[in-house]
Amino acid sequence: MGISREQDAQYSEQDAQYSEQDAHTTTRITSLLTLRFKYRTAYRLFPHPDVTQPAPMKLATPVVSLILMSLLMFSCGQAPQSQEKNLNRQQIEQLARIQLPPSSKEMEVHTESGIDSLIVLRFTLDQRDLDTFLTSAGYTDPLKEGFRPFSSQELRDVSWWNPDEAKDVIGGFLNTSDWASEVMVDVSASQPVVYLKSYDL
Numbered sequence: 001m002g003i004s005r006e007q008d009a010q011y012s013e014q015d016a017q018y019s020e021q022d023a024h025t026t027t028r029i030t031s032l033l034t035l036r037f038k039y040r041t042a043y044r045l046f047p048h049p050d051v052t053q054p055a056p057m058k059l060a061t062p063v064v065s066l067i068l069m070s071l072l073m074f075s076c077g078q079a080p081q082s083q084e085k086n087l088n089r090q091q092i093e094q095l096a097r098i099q100l101p102p103s104s105k106e107m108e109v110h111t112e113s114g115i116d117s118l119i120v121l122r123f124t125l126d127q128r129d130l131d132t133f134l135t136s137a138g139y140t141d142p143l144k145e146g147f148r149p150f151s152s153q154e155l156r157d158v159s160w161w162n163p164d165e166a167k168d169v170i171g172g173f174l175n176t177s178d179w180a181s182e183v184m185v186d187v188s189a190s191q192p193v194v195y196l197k198s199y200d201l
Contacts, residue, residue: 001020005024006197008183012093015105016043026056029151031150032048034174038133042075050082070085077143086109087109087111091107092107092119092121092184093128095117095119095198096112096119096121096137096181096196096198097137097138097139097179097181097198098133098196098198099137100123100131100133100138101125101126101129101133102129103125103128103129104123104124104125104129104133105124105125106122106123106124107121107122107123108121108123108160108161110122110155110161111159116199116200116201117199117200118197118198118199119197119198120155120161120195120196120197120199121194121195121196121197122160122194122196123193123194124162124189124191124192124193124194125192126191127191130185130194130199133194134183137174137181137183137196138181139172139174139183141172142170143170143171143172143183143185144170144171144172145169145170146169146170146171147171147172147184148163148164148168148169148171148184148185149170149171149172149182149183149197150163150182150184150195151163151164153163153167161195163184163186163195166184166186166188166193166195167183167186167188168187168188169185169186169187169188170184170185170187171183171185175201177196177201178200178201179199179200179201180198180199180201181196181198181199182196182199183195183196183197184196
């Protein structure tokens with residue numbers, strides 16, 4: 001089955017959003033590097049509390065350090081907590097907002113929690129269960145051939161997260177007012193391999 005022009009426009013819009021997110025990330029990294037340079041400069045001005053300094057400079061040393069560290073923490077936001085979790089089937093379905101078919105196996109799970117929560121899955125299932133699973137996950141329209149909503153680089157520390165190694169794929173994304181998900185299926189394997197990300201907005 002093909003996709004409509006309207007669906008293709010939605011995928012193009014999503015690609016544009018990813019490009020905008022990449023630009024935002026680059027800007028934020030640049031800001032952090034600038035902040036780091038300012039902190040190192042201040043440290044050179046006030047190198048160590050043991051160094052003999054006039055009284056006003058001794059007082060300024062901890063004050064400047066405190067201010068700069070506060071700005072750095074504020075710019076970074078709340079650091080996400082990443083972990084591999086041994087979740088049961090019901091917990092996975094609840095966090096990922098999906099219904100796993102009976103044939104699902106070789107399940108891998110990764111979660112992150114901070115300001116928002118994220119769950120990432122990879123598993124295999126029988127070909128006959130693929131359409132039912134996608135429908136239950138909210139993907140009622142056909143996935144787009146060759147569409148890759150994410151890459152292996154996004155979770156480089158997660159050894160099993162390797163969507164870039166898939167040869168023939170179909171993919172899609174789903175947005176609601178509160179959460180979003182992205183799915184990609186490796187259809188070149190003997191059994192479909194599903195990669196799924198679900199996160200709060």
